[in-house]
Amino acid sequence: MDKKIRQPKQDRAKDKKKKIIEAAYDIFSEVGFYNTNTTDIAKKAGVSTGIVYGYFSDKRDILLYVIDIYIEKVSEPFKKYVSKITAPIDFNNVVTDLLNLTMETHKSNANIHNILHSLAVTDTEINQKFLVLEDNITFSISDKLKDLGLCADSLKEKVHVAMNSIQSFAHEYVYDKHDYIDYEKMKSVVIQMVVSLFE
Amino acid sequence: MDKKIRQPKQDRAKDKKKKIIEAAYDIFSEVGFYNTNTTDIAKKAGVSTGIVYGYFSDKRDILLYVIDIYIEKVSEPFKKYVSKITAPIDFNNVVTDLLNLTMETHKSNANIHNILHSLAVTDTEINQKFLVLEDNITFSISDKLKDLGLCADSLKEKVHVAMNSIQSFAHEYVYDKHDYIDYEKMKSVVIQMVVSLFE
Amino acid sequence: MDKKIRQPKQDRAKDKKKKIIEAAYDIFSEVGFYNTNTTDIAKKAGVSTGIVYGYFSDKRDILLYVIDIYIEKVSEPFKKYVSKITAPIDFNNVVTDLLNLTMETHKSNANIHNILHSLAVTDTEINQKFLVLEDNITFSISDKLKDLGLCADSLKEKVHVAMNSIQSFAHEYVYDKHDYIDYEKMKSVVIQMVVSLFE
Amino acid sequence: MDKKIRQPKQDRAKDKKKKIIEAAYDIFSEVGFYNTNTTDIAKKAGVSTGIVYGYFSDKRDILLYVIDIYIEKVSEPFKKYVSKITAPIDFNNVVTDLLNLTMETHKSNANIHNILHSLAVTDTEINQKFLVLEDNITFSISDKLKDLGLCADSLKEKVHVAMNSIQSFAHEYVYDKHDYIDYEKMKSVVIQMVVSLFE
DNA sequence: GATGAATGAGTATTCATTCAT
DNA sequence: TATGAATGAATACTCATTCAT
Numbered sequence: 095m096d097k098k099i100r101q102p103k104q105d106r107a108k109d110k111k112k113k114i115i116e117a118a119y120d121i122f123s124e125v126g127f128y129n130t131n132t133t134d135i136a137k138k139a140g141v142s143t144g145i146v147y148g149y150f151s152d153k154r155d156i157l158l159y160v161i162d163i164y165i166e167k168v169s170e171p172f173k174k175y176v177s178k179i180t181a182p183i184d185f186n187n188v189v190t191d192l193l194n195l196t197m198e199t200h201k202s203n204a205n206i207h208n209i210l211h212s213l214a215v216t217d218t219e220i221n222q223k224f225l226v227l228e229d230n231i232t233f234s235i236s237d238k239l240k241d242l243g244l245c246a247d248s249l250k251e252k253v254h255v256a257m258n259s260i261q262s263f264a265h266e267y268v269y270d271k272h273d274y275i276d277y278e279k280m281k282s283v284v285i286q287m288v289v290s291l292f293e
Numbered sequence: 294m295d296k297k298i299r300q301p302k303q304d305r306a307k308d309k310k311k312k313i314i315e316a317a318y319d320i321f322s323e324v325g326f327y328n329t330n331t332t333d334i335a336k337k338a339g340v341s342t343g344i345v346y347g348y349f350s351d352k353r354d355i356l357l358y359v360i361d362i363y364i365e366k367v368s369e370p371f372k373k374y375v376s377k378i379t380a381p382i383d384f385n386n387v388v389t390d391l392l393n394l395t396m397e398t399h400k401s402n403a404n405i406h407n408i409l410h411s412l413a414v415t416d417t418e419i420n421q422k423f424l425v426l427e428d429n430i431t432f433s434i435s436d437k438l439k440d441l442g443l444c445a446d447s448l449k450e451k452v453h454v455a456m457n458s459i460q461s462f463a464h465e466y467v468y469d470k471h472d473y474i475d476y477e478k479m480k481s482v483v484i485q486m487v488v489s490l491f492e
Numbered sequence: 493m494d495k496k497i498r499q500p501k502q503d504r505a506k507d508k509k510k511k512i513i514e515a516a517y518d519i520f521s522e523v524g525f526y527n528t529n530t531t532d533i534a535k536k537a538g539v540s541t542g543i544v545y546g547y548f549s550d551k552r553d554i555l556l557y558v559i560d561i562y563i564e565k566v567s568e569p570f571k572k573y574v575s576k577i578t579a580p581i582d583f584n585n586v587v588t589d590l591l592n593l594t595m596e597t598h599k600s601n602a603n604i605h606n607i608l609h610s611l612a613v614t615d616t617e618i619n620q621k622f623l624v625l626e627d628n629i630t631f632s633i634s635d636k637l638k639d640l641g642l643c644a645d646s647l648k649e650k651v652h653v654a655m656n657s658i659q660s661f662a663h664e665y666v667y668d669k670h671d672y673i674d675y676e677k678m679k680s681v682v683i684q685m686v687v688s689l690f691e
Numbered sequence: 692m693d694k695k696i697r698q699p700k701q702d703r704a705k706d707k708k709k710k711i712i713e714a715a716y717d718i719f720s721e722v723g724f725y726n727t728n729t730t731d732i733a734k735k736a737g738v739s740t741g742i743v744y745g746y747f748s749d750k751r752d753i754l755l756y757v758i759d760i761y762i763e764k765v766s767e768p769f770k771k772y773v774s775k776i777t778a779p780i781d782f783n784n785v786v787t788d789l790l791n792l793t794m795e796t797h798k799s800n801a802n803i804h805n806i807l808h809s810l811a812v813t814d815t816e817i818n819q820k821f822l823v824l825e826d827n828i829t830f831s832i833s834d835k836l837k838d839l840g841l842c843a844d845s846l847k848e849k850v851h852v853a854m855n856s857i858q859s860f861a862h863e864y865v866y867d868k869h870d871y872i873d874y875e876k877m878k879s880v881v882i883q884m885v886v887s888l889f890e
Numbered sequence: 891g892a893t894g895a896a897t898g899a900g901t902a903t904t905c906a907t908t909c910a911t
Numbered sequence: 912t913a914t915g916a917a918t919g920a921a922t923a924c925t926c927a928t929t930c931a932t
Contacts (some may be wrong), residue, residue, distance in 0.1 A: 107912085126415050128327035131905055133915095142914045144908080153906065205414050212411025215404050216325050229471060251479040254471070255486060258461040259454075266457065272428060280450040283490065287454060290489050291482065306895080330922060341897045346924060505891085524813050526725035529926055531894095540893040542929080551927065603812050610809025613802050614723050627869060649877040652869070653884060656859040657852070664855065670826060678848040681888065685852060688887050689880065704916080728901060739918045744903065 111149045113139040115159045122160055123206040127213060154217075161210055161220060165227045168199050176234050181242040185289045189256070193285060196264040204268040231257055244292070252291045259288050298350055310348045313338040314358045321359055322405040326412060353416075360409055360419060364426050367398050375433050380441040384488045388455070392484060395463040403467040430456055438491075445491065455487045509547045512537040513557045520558055521604040525611060552615075559608055559618060563625045566597050574632050579640040583687045587654070591683060594662040602666040629655055644690065654686045696748055708746045711736040712756045719757055720803040724810060751814075758807055758817060762824050765796050773831050778839040782886045786853070790882060793861040801865040828854055836889075843889065853885045 117138035121130045132153055136143040150156045175195055179188060200207070214221040236253045239246075246252060263284045267277055316338035320329045331352055335342045349355045374394055378387060399406070413420040435452045438445075445451060462483045466476055515536035519528045530551055534541040548554045573593055577586060598605070612619040634651045637644075644650060661682045665675055714736035718727045729750055733740045747753045772792055776785060797804070811818040833850045836843075843849060860881045864874055 124415075126411070129415065132907080133905075136915095143906090144915065145913055147907065148912075208411045208414045212325070212407045215407045216323070216328065225471065229473075232471070248475070248478045248482055251474060251482050254465075254474060255458070255462070255479060255482050258465060259458055259486075262457040262461045263454070266453075272424065272431070272453070274428075275450055275453060276447070279447040280454060283447055283450050283454050287458075287486055287490055291486055309895090331924080332922080342923090343898065343925080344896050347895070352923065522813075524809070527813065530928080531926080534894095541927090542894065543892055545928065546891075606809045606812045610723070610805045613805045614721070614726065623869065627871075630869070630871075646873070646876045646880055649872060649880050652863075652872060653856070653860070653877060653880050656863060657856055657884075660855040660859045661852070664851075670822065670829070670851075672826075673848060673851060674845070677845045678852060681845055681848050681852050685856075685884055685888055689884055707916090729903080730901080740902090741904080741919060742917050745916070750902065 107149075110139075110141055110145070111159075114141060114146055114149060115156065115163055118156045119160045119163055119206065122157070122209060123203075126209050127157060157213065158219070158223075160206075161223050164203060164206055164210060165223060167203060169227060169230060171195055171199060172231065173234060176238050179238055179242065183239070183242055183244065185292050186285065189260075189285050189288045192257075193260050193263065193281065193288075196260050197267055200261075200264040200268045204265065207265070228254075228257075246292065256288045256291055259284055298348065298354075306348075309338075309340060309344070313340060313345055313348060314355065314362055317355045318359045318362055318405065321356070321408060322402075325408050326356060356412070357418070357422075359405075360422050363402060363405055363409060364422060366402060368426060368429060370394055370398060371430065372433060375437050378437055378441065382438070382441055382443065384491050385484065388459075388484050388487045391456075392459050392462065392480065392487075395459050396466055399463040399467045403464065406464070427453075427456075443491070451490045455490055458483055458487050505547075508537075508539055508543070509557075512539060512544055512547060513554065513561055516554045517558045517561055517604065520555070520607060521601075524607050525555060555611065556617070556621075558604075559621050562601060562604055562608060563621060565601060567625060567628060569593055569597060570629065571632060574636050577636055577640065581637070581640055581642065583690050584683065587658070587683050587686045590655075591658050591661065591679065591686075594658050595665055598662040598666045602663065605663070626652075626655075642690070650689045654689055657682055657686050696746065696752075704746075707736075707738060707742070708756075711738065711743055711746060712753065712760055715753045716757045716760055716803065719754070719806060720800075723806050724754060754810065755816070755820075757803075758820050761800060761803055761807060762820060764800060766824060766827060768792055768796060769828065770831060773835050776835055776839065780836070780839055780841065782889050783882065786857075786882050786885045789854075790857050790860065790878065790885075793857050794864055797861040797865045801862065804862070825851075825854075841889070849888045853888055856881055856885050 114135060118130070118135045121134055121138060132146055133143050135156065136146050139146075146156070150159070172192075172195060175191060210220065211224065214224050232250055232254050235257070236250050239249065239253070263281065267281075313334060317329070317334045320333055320337060331345055332342055334355065335345050338345075345355070349358070371391075371394060374390060409419065410423065413423050431449055431453050434456070435449050438448065438452070462480065466480075512533060516528070516533045519532055519536060530544055531541050533554065534544050537544075544554070548557070570590075570593060573589060608618065609622065612622055630648055630652050633655070634648050637647060637651070661678065665679075711732060715727070715732045718731055718735060729743055730740055732753065733743050736743075743753070747756070769789075769792060772788060807817065808821065811821050829847055829851050832854070833847050836846065836850070860878065864878075
């Protein structure tokens with residue numbers, strides 16, 4: 095009834111838990127949540143199937159941790175960059191940098207991005223995690239901009255829209271590869287468009 | 294070996310096939326492809342499980358048809374609108390209309406949108422269908438604009454970016470409901486931003 | 493409850509029933525009873541699945557008729573030959589002829605022979621049919637021999653053994669093809685052995 | 692993709708695999724392969740349905756092992772006897788012994804014999820197993836006879852024919868029970884006939 | 891009679907989860 | 912802790928049989 099989920103205090107246990115999460119991350123990313131079975135996760139993590147349930151209450155629980163890792167991977171470089179922005183803001187540079195950054199993280203996480211987001215559709219807890227992620231991003235930027243003296247109307251909305259555009263392009267860039275699109279041109283278009291929001 | 298999939302020529306058969314697809318559409322939309330079983334689809338469609346395999350080769354085959362329906366639902370109102378655009382183009386109006394249109398279709402199809410897109414990650418045939426959809430949208434608009442005398446640089450790229458932004462907003466609007474966002478303001482921001490691409 | 497199995501009096505109906513039996517015969521022969529479905533039988537017979545149940549009570553009922561056909565195919569040329577044996581009996585000739593005859597019928601019926609016999613294992617009615625077949629063969633020969641003046645001890649037993657040996661060789665010949673066996677030599681061995689029973 | 696079939700090294704696992712095979716053996720023997728379902732096999736073996744697939748790749752895989760058991764059961768006493776034959780050969784004794792032996796093994800394996808043989812019709816791997824079995828029997832005897840100084844023409848052919856006759860009688864004896872046949876008389880006839888091949 | 895669409899019980903197989911060791 | 916064998920509920924799909932037309 096009150097199953098005890100191991101709180102791994104010892105390093106070895108922490109390592110093992112991490113390994114499982116990472117194995118799950120990789121396999122989910124490749125074939126999706128529903129095409130992955132716990133045996134495969136355990137095998138890839140180099141542990142037994144049984145112990146997986148020592149660290150996680152069920153398969154979905156692993157997923158929740160995978161999402162946390164994903165969110166960390168996606169937001170970490172982002173936070174770092176934002177924290178370093180200084181006045182005066184050269185929006186062209188900033189937007190370009192953010193775009194490149196997003197493209198970079200997307201390159202290695204595009205699949206899982208889609209997979210996780212679709213799971214959010216039917217799982218409110220997952221959905222919540224993504225909302226928080228977006229909130230954090232929006233706030234960290236808009237706060238920073240305010241700090242640096244920018245006093246725009248509808249600032250949060252603009253930041254949100256800007257980030258959506260950037261995400262959207264990064265996604266497109268990694269994935270779709272419509273052959274009639276010149277992606278370098280498209281990149282310029284996006285940057286210019288986003289910059290226009292703030293100038 | 295050569296399983297016979299009924300090609301429903303008679304109206305009753307067509308109806309039945311359609312009913313199954315629609316039942317699947319609804320259930321996939323609610324709980325996702327993997328959490329839906331064929332029995333549920335059949336039950337909701339008001340048919341037996343057996344006959345489902347008279348009309349579809351397997352569960353994924355139903356999915357393929359669901360995608361087609363989705364694509365039709367999404368593109369039909371769109372095509373209709375685009376065909377009616379006339380010179381001189383008032384970009385503010387056009388973008389606003391497209392945004393409203395997209396929001397409308399998203400309202401009833403947002404869930405399945407995410408679900409289907411995530412399946413595209415691991416299924417090239419599905420992915421292909423979405424690429425074609427996007428191609429069609431981009432081309433139909435950029436062709437129309439050319440017809441109406443617009444001679445912009447990077448036209449296809451701009452159209453693509455514009456549509457991404459619109460989609461992105463519509464999706465956000467239907468789903469996320471960050472409470473610190475004023476969505477009406479955000480809508481204006483998006484419209485203005487998209488319009489700026491063409492003026 | 494009291495399903496009416498059509499007693500086909502009209503020729504067309506008889507034809508149709510025969511066609512179904514023959515179709516079943518062929519498919520059973522190729523892939524066995526359990527790997528054959530009624531749809532395939534109907535298709536091969538050029539009739540609808542529904543009408544199959546107009547002529548037969550169920551799938552096993554078709555099988556019963558198939559067995560009858562098989563038995564007829566196997567015994568007909570045999571009966572014909574036996575009826576023509578005249579005194580004085582040249583056992584060498586008779587055995588050779590019977591062997592050739594059996595090989596001939598086996599050539600086109602070896603598969604179904606095995607398939608039907610295995611069904612006899614779990615179906616007494618089928619088993620009964622084969623017993624009767626063997627009885628008939630044994631009696632027809634032993635009666636003939638008696639008629640022609642042969643007064644051997646254990647005649648029925650000898651005839652039975654003789655026929656078993658002949659069947660066995662025919663089966664072997666058609667099927668097994670052990671490459672280290674010279675089947676022409678083996679044939680002589682069998683003939684000589686069987687003849688020895690009666691001389 | 693690469694399903695793991697347990698290679699049971701520990702005794703308990705070996706036992707369990709054996710139990711499943713034996714359960715399958717018994718049920719196949721009673722009602723045939725196609726009338727047996729995995730649930731029944733598991734139940735009879737006292738295991739869960741799931742674990743059956745831990746030991747076997749699929750239902751047919753169980754069958755393959757059943758055949759191996761059958762072949763072992765059939766050939767083991769045979770090999771043992773043949774190895775003990777010494778010169779000078781009393782053919783009457785040897786044939787009688789072989790006949791009794793074959794009757795003995797047939798008594799408990801007659802059903803499965805037929806069932807397995809009919810599956811060989813549509814499955815080459817199974818067919819191959821039986822060919823090898825027959826080869827082994829023929830060779831072991833003919834080699835033995837040669838070793839003991841017998842120099843007959845067409846030795847392999849004779850041995851093959853002899854064994855066929857013995858098999859055939861044993862089968863008949865166990866199964867058919869034509870009431871007009873005196874099986875003891877028939878047995879003498881067979882023995883004499885077979886002996887005649889070698890003297 | 892004849893059709894073939896429809897039924898729904900039946901079955902092989904998978905897989906999250908448990909548990910004896 | 913850790914293992915991986917074992918469980919058994921769940922599910923896609925088939926097919927003998929029925930029945931509306």
